[in-house]
Amino acid sequence: MxxxxxxxxxxxxxxxxxxxxxxxxxxxxxxxxxxxxxxxxxxxxxxxxxxxxxxxxxxxxxxxxxxxxxxxxxxxxxxxxxxxxxxxxxxxxxxxxxxxxxxxxxxxxxxxxxxxxxxxxxxxxxLDDTERAALERVFEKLHARLDENVEAARSLYPKV
Amino acid sequence: MxxxxxxxxxxxxxxxxxxxxxxxxxxxxxxxxxxxxxxxxxxxxxxxxxxxxxxxxxxxxxxxxxxxxxxxxxxxxxxxxxxxxxxxxxxxxxxxxxxxxxxxxxxxxxxxxxxxxxxxxxxxxxLDDTERAALERVFEKLHARLDENVEAARSLYPKV
DNA sequence: TCATGATCATTACAAATGAAATGAATGTCA
DNA sequence: TGACATTCATTTCATTTGTAATGATCATGA
Incomplete structure (x- = not known):
């Protein structure tokens, strides 16, 4: 367990x-x-x-x-x-x-x-309308989150 | 236009x-x-x-x-x-x-x-709860639709 | 102006990939 | 039983891929 x-x-x-x-x-x-x-x-x-x-x-x-x-x-x-x-x-x-x-x-x-x-x-x-709309937001939000990770990595290893 | x-x-x-x-x-x-x-x-x-x-x-x-x-x-x-x-x-x-x-x-x-x-x-x-749930359904539904396409293709070119 | 560095597209080369072939083992059926 | 087809894993080979040069052009600044 x-x-x-x-x-x-x-x-x-x-x-x-x-x-x-x-x-x-x-x-x-x-x-x-x-x-x-x-x-x-x-x-x-x-x-x-x-x-x-x-x-x-x-x-x-x-x-x-x-x-x-x-x-x-x-x-x-x-x-x-x-x-x-x-x-x-x-x-x-x-x-x-x-x-x-x-x-x-x-x-x-x-x-x-x-x-x-x-x-x-x-x-x-x-898909129905709500699923299509949700998928739209999922794309945006996942990209935004990944962008944040890139930013975080950049601040760890700055100006290489 | x-x-x-x-x-x-x-x-x-x-x-x-x-x-x-x-x-x-x-x-x-x-x-x-x-x-x-x-x-x-x-x-x-x-x-x-x-x-x-x-x-x-x-x-x-x-x-x-x-x-x-x-x-x-x-x-x-x-x-x-x-x-x-x-x-x-x-x-x-x-x-x-x-x-x-x-x-x-x-x-x-x-x-x-x-x-x-x-x-x-x-x-x-x-993501929020509704987006996560919608994404879940999107995966299922897209796979189901792709499975249907495979079936349709199979009936066009049967038993090869 | 001209030396240095940056940028753009391509090439070189090694590693990864996938389709078809191979070899070994099992299933099938007369 | 034994010929024949199937299945499984691997290998072969040609193609694709990505990283790191390369060569050409442009930007910058002393």
């Missing part, structure tokens, strides 16, 4: 549950475009971001899309080879790239959007 | 949001044990499962812990090298392994549990 207190049930453990549901959703989602368009999850994120952001650099994408900088660089290169993305050097700063969707990139994007939206709508339709 | 309808805001897209929060939480969590005990996320999952399940095979762990079978096999091998896990062959079926935590494995587990529980409690304390 005191032994139980020292045990941790993985099935009820929040980090594990989040990882499992996120992996399942990502996997199910990627089935919609992976085979049909030959696009990875990282590449889809890049495309989706480009569609909403005009011409941006690798660094911009990296900062906005929660992907490693190297991963973005490679995803953009593959997309360029596939003809979905155009690279140009930034006139004002030659270190930067101006990355945009090509016509074909837009075309692919427009084909994926209804699939993605439909998939999401299907998931969300399983 | 009709253009907007075809756009998809990644920041509001459920699969993306789940992936981001799960990755952040997993990362923050793994910091607690990765460096200190030299254990990966997969290895932590194996240990946590062994602590609650007595002697089990690779296949059992694979089925219960949402990890690739090969990944489990490798995680168990590394844990055995590190002395945290014991491998024995199953008396009734020589294809199976009986995998258990060693004394040191238990020791490591007991050290990690309070860290993990504390981390989780810290996250959950950011």
């Amino acid at each position: 005191d032994d139980q207190a020292d045990l941790l049930d993985l099935d009820c453990f929040l980090p594990y549950r989040l990882a499992v549901i996120a992996a399942r959703v990502s996997k199910a989602m990627s089935v919609l475009y992976a085979e049909k368009f030959g696009i990875s999850i990282a590449e889809w994120r890049v495309i989706a971001h480009l569609a909403g952001s005009g011409r941006v650099s690798i660094r911009d994408i990296h900062a906005r899309v929660n992907l490693d900088k190297v991963k973005v660089s490679r995803a953009v290169s593959r997309l360029e080879e596939a003809g979905l993305v155009l690279k140009a050097s930034n006139a004002a700063d030659n270190r930067l790239l101006d990355i945009t969707l090509s016509d074909e990139g837009w075309s692919v994007y427009r084909q994926i959007v209804p699939l993605a939206s439909g998939f999401e709508a299907d998931l969300l339709s399983a | 009709d253009d907007q309808a075809d756009l998809l805001d990644l920041d509001c897209f459920l699969p993306y949001r789940l992936a981001v929060i799960a990755a952040r939480v997993s990362k923050a969590m793994s910091v607690l044990y990765a460096e200190k005990f030299g254990i990966s996320i997969a290895e932590w999952r194996v240990i946590a499962h062994l602590a609650g399940s007595g002697r089990v095979s690779i296949r059992d762990i694979h089925a219960r812990v949402n990890l690739d079978k090969v990944k489990v096999s490798r995680a168990v091998s590394r844990l055995e090298e590190a002395g945290l896990v014991l491998k024995a062959s199953n008396a009734a079926d020589n294809r199976l392994l009986d995998i258990t935590l060693s004394d040191e494995g238990w020791s490591v587990y007991r050290q990690i549990v309070p860290l993990a529980s504390g981390f989780e409690a810290d996250l959950l304390s950011a």
